[in-house]
Amino acid sequence: MHNWFEQIPASGVKVEGSGAAWTHSDLQTHIDMVQAALLARKVPTAPVAILADNSPEWIAIDLATQNLGITLIPLPLFFTPGQWMHVIASSGVQAVYCAQPEQAAQLGFAGIVGGLGNLTLCERESAEVSAELAGIQKVTFTSGTTAEPKGVCLSTEQQWDVAHALHNSLASLNIQRHLSVLPLAVLLENIAGIYTALLAGATVICPPLAEVGLHGASGFDPDGCLNAIAHHQAESIILLPQMLQALVAVASQNDARIATLKFVAVGGAKTPHALIEAARQKGFPVYEGYGLSECSSVVSLNVPGADRVGSVGKPLSNRRVRIAADHEIEVGGMQSARYLGQVDTHAEWMPTGDIGHLDDDGYLFIDGRKKDILITGFGRNISPEWPESVLLGTGVFAQAIVFGDAQPFLIALVVPLSRSIDASTMQTAIDAANRALPDYARVRHWLVVAPFSSASGLATANGRLRRQLIWQRYQEQASPLFGQSGE
Structure with missing residues (x-):
């Protein structure tokens, strides 16, 4: 066991949130409580997940797993239940900290081991500890509602x-x-x-x-x-x-x-x-x-x-x-x-x-x-993030994504910054963006769409737009724009 908490200076450190105000000593006390609970499980060395909102307890659980050398699997709240089940199954999670024990039970963790603040540690009867996770403290899963998340293994x-x-x-x-x-x-x-x-x-x-x-x-x-x-x-x-x-x-x-x-x-x-x-x-x-x-x-x-x-x-x-x-x-x-x-x-x-x-x-x-480089019908190579960045720089759009692979011009799907922004204002912004772009990278036609979010599966947790899935979602509406005049 290695106490990673020792590298954190004792002076000044406080953790606040959810009505709590912990000193360095308080944080150490809560880390000790988590370690005791984790070691009291039926399989003390098995991976543990956390499905919870931000809180000081979240931090204590993270640091405690580091001290014990146990793998922690954060379950993002924006994942779907199906994604949670995929993560749990693929990583061999034996227990989960969450705010709702009934939710844990639905995921297969019916036994209650203990608690920390408003979080309860719930476990299943057994789990196999995979040798693949030796030396791995955290597996962070990338998002995608319509695709299985991939877990990145980190020490x-x-x-x-x-x-x-x-x-x-x-x-x-x-x-x-x-x-x-x-x-x-x-x-x-x-x-x-x-x-x-x-x-x-x-x-x-x-x-x-x-x-x-x-x-x-x-x-x-x-x-x-x-x-x-x-x-x-x-x-x-x-x-x-x-x-x-x-x-x-x-x-x-x-x-x-x-x-x-x-x-x-x-x-x-x-x-x-x-x-x-x-x-x-x-x-x-x-x-x-x-x-x-x-x-x-x-x-x-x-x-x-x-x-x-x-x-x-x-x-x-x-x-x-x-x-x-x-x-x-x-x-x-x-x-x-x-x-x-x-x-x-x-x-x-x-x-x-x-x-x-x-x-x-x-x-x-x-x-x-x-992988996103598109080649227009005139053979021009364009990174779509270039015109998208110019569109976003107008201050009118919250999100914008362009398409035009093998087409004579580009089209854009846009999300206005607010509902009060009308079509005329958006067109003026697109005209301004086009003046800053060469002819082959200009947006000829556009379509207003709903925000792209991790909940819809059209964006990652960090805000990256998922181009292929967005096109699949809007292809029927957007494809006719390429049939219109490019002028």
Whole structure:
């Protein structure tokens, strides 16, 4: 048994949320309680899952499994019951922490072992401990409602290695209060948020997600989030691009509610340059980064003093990045990652599936997804994220996705930022975007659609749009747009 909690400085550390305000000593006490409960199970070494909203207890459970060398399987609340069952079956989960024992029973965990706060540890009678999970502390599953989630296997060392690199990059900011506004089941918040803040000796604030403006799988109340930032006097937060866009839309110039913020990280999907600039003009100290679950989250990040708008920053000190001959980004300098059920290849360089480039100063730029490159009917290669970024930069659209493979022009499916935006305003925005694009990358026709969310299966938890599934959903409505005149 290794006590990973020992690396966290005792001075200053507090964990707040759900009415709790724990000191470093309180957190250690709750970690001990979790360890005792886990060891009291019928199969003490078997994987345990957690199906719960953000809370201090979530953090205690995570750290306790690290100390015991037990695999933790976060079950995102936005997954479907079918996805939960797939995750449970594929990872050999023997017990689950959740707020509703009856829900655990429906998933096959009827026996009650103990509790922690409002969470109950429920178990099944038996489970086989897979040798495949030896040395694996966490299996984080990527989303997809219509596809089976894939589990990325991570060791404790891999996760804390990233947290230490982030802590070193941000040390000069002296961040003392971090507010979690993303689910802890999302690796980005889990590592870049919680672990990094703990290493800094900061107060970690993790209230239920509804209290920071997140409702259900895709509902977001930006005013509620701004009010939570002000209430908790947050100095750092992590956002997805669509969240930042909503906050910028409702915030006033130098909004008093964001006065305490020192650092706002944005990542998960490509962030338009114009959005970063608009956010900074409003007073948000926002910096874009890039990462992958397969790399234990963050790979590169812009920070004060090393910042280039349009890039995703320089690689962290523990990462190396190179660009392959076909422009794919490859990451090195880490223990090899693998998916559950796959053999560890021990490859020195990991292909990311993203295409990009490094400038002369070492800043990394993301140019799109390798598999998403479309070739128009005139033979032009286009990364769809390019025109999409320009569309989002108009400040009119919350989401936009373009199609046009083997077609003479592009079409777009768009989600307006608010219901009050009419068709004329949207057309004006598209015209403005087109003026910033060459002829072959312009959007000729467009269609308003419902928001793409993880609940619908059309976006990942981090906000990446799932192109193939979106096209399958809207093909019947969108295909006729290609039959119209391109003028």
